[in-house]
Amino acid sequence: xxxxxxxxxxxxxxxxxxxxxxxxxxxxxxxxxxxxxxxxxxxxxxxxxxxxxxxxxxxxxxxxxxxxxxxxxxxxxxxxxxxxxxxxxxxxxxxxxxxxxxxxxxxxxxxxxxxxxxxxxxxxxxxxxxxxxxxxxxxxxxxxxxxxxxxxxxxxxxxxxxxxxxxxxxxxxxxxxxxxxxxxxxxxxxxxxxxxxxxxxxxxxxxxxxxxxxxxxxxxxxxxxxxxxxxxxxxxxxxxxxxxxxxxxxxxxxxxxxxxxxxxxxxxxxx
Numbered sequence: 149x150x151x152x153x154x155x156x157x158x159x160x161x162x163x164x165x166x167x168x169x170x171x172x173x174x175x176x177x178x179x180x181x182x183x184x185x186x187x188x189x190x191x192x193x194x195x196x197x198x199x200x201x202x203x204x205x206x207x208x209x210x211x212x213x214x215x216x217x218x219x220x221x222x223x224x225x226x227x228x229x230x231x232x233x234x235x236x237x238x239x240x241x242x243x244x245x246x247x248x249x250x251x252x253x254x255x256x257x258x259x260x261x262x263x264x265x266x267x268x269x270x271x272x273x274x275x276x277x278x279x280x281x282x283x284x285x286x287x288x289x290x291x292x293x294x295x296x297x298x299x300x301x302x303x304x305x306x307x308x309x310x311x312x313x314x315x316x317x318x319x320x321x322x323x324x325x326x327x328x329x330x331x332x333x334x335x336x337x338x339x340x341x342x343x344x345x346x347x348x349x350x351x352x353x354x355x356x357x358x359x360x361x362x363x364x365x366x367x368x369x370x371x372x373x374x375x376x377x378x379x380x381x382x383x384x385x386x387x388x389x390x391x392x393x394x395x396x397x398x399x400x401x402x403x404x405x406x407x408x409x410x411x412x413x414x415x416x417x418x419x
Contacts, residue, residue, distance in 0.1 A: 154183060158191065163282035163394065164377035165191035172196060172386065173205040181212040188213065188263075189335050192394050193280045195379055196386040201267055203229040203409060206386075210265040210411040213388070217261065217412040221254070231411050239272060239402040247398035250281065250370045251346035253391050253412070256307040258325050260391060262415035266408050267386045275402030277380050283340035283393045285375040287330060290341075301329040303343050303363070304350040326352060329366070331418045333393050340393040342418055343367055370395050391415065 157166040165187060170176060176184065188194055201209070207229055210216060218224070222233040237245065253261050287295070306324040329351065331342035343351075345367040351359050379387060389396065392415065 153180060154187075156187060159195070160377045162285040162375050162377075163191065163280060164193045164195065164379075166195040166197070168197070170196070172199050172209045173201050175205075175208065176212070185213060188388060188390060189333075192282055192284070193377065193387060193389040196388075197382060198384040199267070199386045200384065201386060203232045206265065206267055206409060207231045207411055210388075210413060213265075214262050214413045214415075217414050219410075219412045225409060232409050234269070234407055234409055235266075236270075236405070236407040238405050239275070239400065240404070246346050248400040249346050250367070250395045250397050251344045252283075252342070252395050255327065255342070255344060255347045256305045256322060256325060259417050260327075260415050262413040263389055263391045264413065265386065265388045265411045267410075268381045268383060269409050270405050270407035271381050271383065272402035272404035272406050274404075275399065276406045277378055277399045277401075278387070279376050279378045279397045279399070280389055281370045281372075281375040281377075281395045281397075283331075283342065283370070283375075283395060284333075284338050286369050286372070287339050287341040289372070289374065290369070295330075298329045298362075298366070302326045302352045303329050303348050304352065305347045306349045307347065324349070327418045331392065334416065334419070336393075338393070341366065341369070342392075344370070344395055392418070 153169045155168045159166060170180060203225055207216065216231040218230050219233050224230040225232050225234050253264060304324050305327055307322045327342060329343055331340050333340060343363065343366050348363065348367065351363050
């Protein structure tokens, strides 16, 4: 049962819920925070509208979900709030990032982020939606034969496979890492497909031809609308997602400026 102050509107069968009845900027009492953490684990992505967060209240609310990172790949918005960074894109200029490719964030790290909290700061007049896909649902939709095939397999995740990340990691020691193809969520115990087109470069223990066929099938599998929820940003929108069991895709269909502020939550090694 939800806390009396909260309204939970489930958006799809597989993923996503819109939460109302809470003022994130004012802080939340422990009982509400616990309920929101439980809803986060249940729905994988939480959407909030009409919030009046600044960088400090953004950071402080995100701490309810775990320790925060000083994200290594984008500079902080200020020295006072080093946990918050900006994703600032002018849609009229040539694309320089990989946001419009299905991905989970920074899976090339030994301990990829647990999740992220993103809020709208400047939005284009038209476009700029974001989609999320459930990797629980993606795994469940595979045939039992394919599930057995990939269970226990590992895959290589490499920052150099992403143009935008390779530029920022060229002078750092980000060696390729190996993660399970099927990840068991440390809280829910559910199995999730854990490969993505941006960072997963190769399945371990298979031939080149087998890798080309099987990895391509697995990374394209996320594109099914059956696993997805689409969010239209409006002023005051905030989204919190679980990076361990989702992928996301920022639609590059806008011509104006789109500035978002993000906080990244520390994760653990996939298992």
